[in-house]
Every structure is written in C-alpha cells, then in structure tokens.
C-alpha cells in the first residue's frame with residue numbers, strides 16, 4: 189500500500205515535471221511594475237494591512253505568488269538606477285544609462301516587449317498611475333535619449349498602436365490653446381489624431397465616469413489621460429471628497445475588457461508609479477497606500493488567472509528601491525503601524541500646500557489630516573522650526589531633497605513614530621524581490637538581473653527582441 193502511494197506520487201511528480209518542460213506559451217500576460225517597490229515597501233504595506241484588519245496572518249496577494257525571484261537593478265552608468273534605465277532593462281532586455289528611454293547609450297533603438305507583442309498580432313495595454321509619458325510606461329511604447337522629452341514621448345505613444353493607454357498626463361497630448369491646459373510646443377493635437385485612428389478618447393478627471401462606464405465593442409482602442417499630471421496618490425484619492433479618479437484596480441478591470449475585445453492574446457503592463465514618488469518624499473503612509481492599491485490591482489489579474497489558468501502569466505517586479513526605507517531605527521526593536529493610521533493625505537501633493545505663512549492654520553491641518561492631533565511639545569517645536577526655515581526660503585537638497593522644510597518635518601515625524609527610517613530622497617541599489625504565477629512562472633525563479641526578466645519573457649512568449657552588440661562596460 190505504501191509502495192503504491194509512493195509510485196503514484198512519483199508519477200504525479202513526473203507528470204508535473206513534463207508539464208513544466210512542455211510549458212505552453214501564455215496567451216494573456218500581465219506585467220506589473222511597482223516603481224520603487226523594494227522588499228521594505230512590500231513588507232511594511234503588509235504589516236499595515238495586518239494592523240488594519242486585526243489579522244496578523246493576512247498576506248498581500250503579491251506576497252503569495254508561488255514563484256519568487258530576486259533581481260539586480262544597476263544601469264549602464266551607475267549602480268543606482270533611475271526608472272528610465274530600469275524600465276528599459278525590464279522592457280527591452282538591454283541595460284542603458286539613467287535617463288534614457290528604450291535606447292542604448294549611443295542612441296541605437298532597442299525594441300520593447302510590447303512592440304514585439306504587436307508584431308505577433310497581440311493586443312497590448314498600458315495602465316499607470318503616473319503621467320503616461322513618465323519613464324516606466326514610456327519605455328514600452330517610445331524611444332528617446334531623454335526621459336524629459338515628454339512631448340516627443342507622447343507623440344511616440346500616440347503612434348504606437350497600443351490598444352489601451354490609461355493614466356495621467358494629458359498635458360503632453362492635448363493641443364495648445366484648447367479646452368485643456370497643454371505643455372506641447374508644436375501644433376499637434378495627439379488626442380484628435382488618436383480619435384481619428386479609431387481610439388475612444390477620455391481626457392481629464394471629469395471623463396473618469398464615462399471611461400469607467402465605457403463598454404468596448406470588438407477590437408476597441410482606448411486612450412484615457414485622466415489627469416493633467418500624475419494620477420492622485422491612493423491616500424489622497426480615497427480621502428478626497430470629490431475625487432472621480434479610478435483606482436489602479438479599476439484601470440486594470442477596464443483594460444481586461446478592452447484587450448479581450450480583440451480576441452487575441454494580450455500583453456498588459458500595469459505600473460504602480462507613485463510608490464516611488466511617496467518614497468522620494470519619505471512619505472510612509474503614501475508608500476503603504478499606493479502599494480496596497482497595486483495589490484488590489486494584482487488581485488484583479490489573479491481573478492482573471494483563475495478563469496484562464498492554462499493561458500495566463502502574471503509577473504510582478506519592482507524597478508528599484510526608493511528612499512532606502514529601513515524597517516527599524518536606532519536601538520529600537522519595534523514597528524508601530526498605528527502611528528500612520530490617522531494620516532489622510534500625502535506629503536508631496538497635499539502637505540506641499542499646507543503651510544502658507546499662517547503657523548496656527550498649518551499646525552491645525554497637520555493635526556487633522558496628517559494624524560498628529562496628539563503632537564508632543566517637541567514635535568510641535570520641530571514643526572514650528574520647519575515653518576521658520578521655510579519663511580527664510582531655505583533650500584537644501586541634503587536636508588530636504590526637493591521638498592520644503594514643513595513637508596520633510598511632517599514626513600520624518602510620522603516615520604519616527606512608526607520607527608521606520610530613510611537613507612535618501614533618491615533611489616538605492618539594493619536587490620528587488622519579484623513574483624510570478626501562471627504559465628511559465630517557474631522560469632522567473634532565482635537570482636537574476638532585471639534584463640533577464642525581459643529576456644525570459646521574450647523566450648517564453650516567442651517574441652523577438654533586438655539583437656545588437658553592446659560593448660562591455662569597463
């Protein structure tokens with residue numbers, strides 16, 4: 189009896205192994221990128237979710253993926269990458285210098301997975317919480333020697349043929365002098381051009397409702413730029429009385445509808461772009477909420493995967509870590525997640541406007557919206573000192589990054605209360621955890637470089653990436 193059981197188990201394992209070897213090509217691919225999503229960002233969001241749910245066993249969906257890998261992120265010119273170089277690696281399989289969008293340092297263009305997908309007749313989609321022209325979405329549908337050339341990147345994206353484009357940053361797509369404020373310097377109206385080539389277009393926050401209500405017909409193409417710049421932080425979105433902005437998860441749901449209307453395989457890149465922004469600002473609550481919003485979006489893809497388990501692959505990566513977020517500080521052995529639970533607004537977008545010279549109003553708003561109603565005399569003194577610094581017009585990158593003294597004071601008081609600490613207002617060079625589930629997921633296991641993720645995807649999907657000779661770095 190025992191022997192029979194062992195025999196059965198052995199043949200089952202053999203079958204599973206053969207299944208891996210004969211791995212089918214996934215038909216539906218979700219490529220999630222958390223910008224700034226390092227190990228600490230993932231873990232602190234999970235601890236926070238456990239605290240809120242009063243369930244110490246709760247796990248994020250992203251932390252339950254069966255296949256896990258670790259990735260290096262360095263770029264061609266520095267060990268600390270930016271999102272343009274990291275995105276280029278994740279999209280094309282090639283290293284480049286910081287600041288470059290899917291080109292080599294010498295300007296040669298390298299093809300993205302999304303462009304390779306289109307060559308094969310796949311439907312393609314991009315959803316992001318940043319401007320569509322920001323580095324991570326850009327590397328999939330544009331090529332430029334500079335990530336700052338967002339008007340040119342917008343033109344590339346408008347011409348890219350990508351079937352579903354949703355995010356913020358209409359300012360680079362709308363024409364000058366029209367109903368919406370534009371940053372374009374030429375006379376092009378990219379929204380009109382896309383509408384003429386068959387896109388259903390949605391522009392501005394007021395269009396969010398019709399975007400969400402939109403029901404795609406066959407072979408639908410959608411362009412939705414729902415904000416002047418980035419989409420709001422999740423923390424601000426859920427606490428704003430009148431915000432119509434969709435959650436990232438809703439952008440993924442709509443994307444699935446649009447991509448499925450093509451009755452073809454699809455390749456869908458989803459970026460949670462503002463985890464990075466929050467961490468630049470050392471905003472612990474902002475980082476947590478945008479990470480949880482990404483997790484909600486992952487859950488939408490997992491639901492799809494459960495419907496099509498034999499045909500779906502979900503890969504989730506970070507492009508780099510931001511902030512040098514440390515979960516623990518000095519000689520203390522604790523993290524206190526309740527310390528940020530009363531925070532209702534972001535450091536970058538909201539705190540930026542709080543102090544206007546009126547110290548009493550500023551202290552009141554910080555107490556009400558940033559969870560410091562019980563501020564200690566020492567904390568109050570710090571906040572007042574920061575306001576005085578701001579009055580002098582103090583700008584000191586070492587002390588404040590690109591933020592104001594009052595923004596940094598509030599961010600750091602909240603971080604200290606939670607006992608988390610930041611080493612920088614920029615990125616770090618630490619390794620990044622990734623996860624995968626579905627068809628071919630096993631291929632991503634292990635310690636890899638970020639370029640290998642793109643190459644593994646290309647191999648698995650039978651996509652042709654660029655084949656160019658690159659001189660080895662000295």
Ligand SMILES: [Zn+2]
Nearest residue numbers: 271464510615
């Ligand atoms: Zn960044």
